[in-house]
Amino acid sequence: MEVKSIEEIKKNDYLNEVKKLLSNLFPLNIKSSNLIGVSACLLGINCRYNGKASLRPHVLKFLEKEKLIPIPLCPESMGGLPIPRPPAKSTQPARADQIKTNERP
Numbered sequence: 001m002e003v004k005s006i007e008e009i010k011k012n013d014y015l016n017e018v019k020k021l022l023s024n025l026f027p028l029n030i031k032s033s034n035l036i037g038v039s040a041c042l043l044g045i046n047c048r049y050n051g052k053a054s055l056r057p058h059v060l061k062f063l064e065k066e067k068l069i070p071i072p073l074c075p076e077s078m079g080g081l082p083i084p085r086p087p088a089k090s091t092q093p094a095r096a097d098q099i100k101t102n103e104r105p
Contacts, residue, residue: 014083017045018072038063040072047074051084 021043041048044055063070077083 014040014045014047014074014077017047021045021072034067034069035071036063036068037073038070040074040077043070043072045072045074047077047083049076049083049085049087 018040038059041052041054042056042059044053046053048054062068076085
């Protein structure tokens, strides 16, 4: 039996949630002009720093109204950050490489 780390399990949970959401949303004939990237947490996928979602019904209504097909994206998870993870904030908004966590040593 293969032993997996907590981070790998969480990543797999995220990927499974994405697959489940996509299988429910994607029709068989997709026009690429209808595809749009959307933050996965806004679509109800539990990928935020605290392991929860941030579902926004108005986003779903807009997508439905405009006949858009969302592609759920989580830049933090895609960049390898774990779920959950310590909260972080930008210390200098003009520089994306300056991130400070709220976690104490």
